[in-house]
Amino acid sequence: MRDIHELSAEETLELFKTLECPTIGEMNGEYKGEQLRSPGVVSTVIATLFTNNPLLFGKWLSKSFRPVDDACGRGYNSLMHFGRVTRRAPMRTLIAPSRFDGRPAYQLVYRAYHSICGFVHMVDEVRRLDAGRYIGIGTVGFTDAQRRIPLPFLLTGPIGPYGGDVGEERVGFDVASDLPVLAGPGLRSRRSPGSEGHANVR
Secondary structure (H helix, E strand, O other), rough: EEEEHOOHHHHHHHHHHOHHHHHHHHOEEEEEEEOOOOOOOOHHHHHHHHHHEEEOOEEEEEEEEEEEEEEEOOOOOOEEEOEEEEEEEEEEEEEEEEEOOOOOEEEEEEEHHHHHHOOOEEEEEEEEEEEEEEEEEEEOOHHHHHHHHOEEEEEEEEEEEEOOOOOOEOOOOHHHHHHOOOOOOHHOOOOOOEEEEEEOOO
């Protein structure tokens, strides 16, 4: 069996397309984060800029989530910054179609709040790999082409409780502006087809 950390970004994205979307209620608590292989030099630099940069955020540790209701939730990232853990980069969470295959994914939309991640239109998509592990595909940029470059990561957990809401909401923000394939609330309840495609990955 191949280790998930050994897969190329392209292989991780293809695996992601076979996986099922978790529910809003399932994603509850703190999840350890690990950056996986990026597709090229530029994307590796971008990923490092946001996950291991002491001058900007610090070293990325985890993501935490809580359901608000059956349709959406909130979350933030935890980072080690100059020796202390900080909670930054808040996001709104919801289930919406993936920009990569149109099937439901647990979406983390950062522009719903004021932050550097929101400024650069960061959006993460998450699907369940197996019990307690989730593959995420991050995207960032100002054009559609930039936002289709996959930045894979792995979440494991929950390893702890949600620590509390952070961030200032962006007044008047329309989530569809950062999720262009969002087709309407009916997709939130659509179940993803099952897949056996992840059985040989550990």
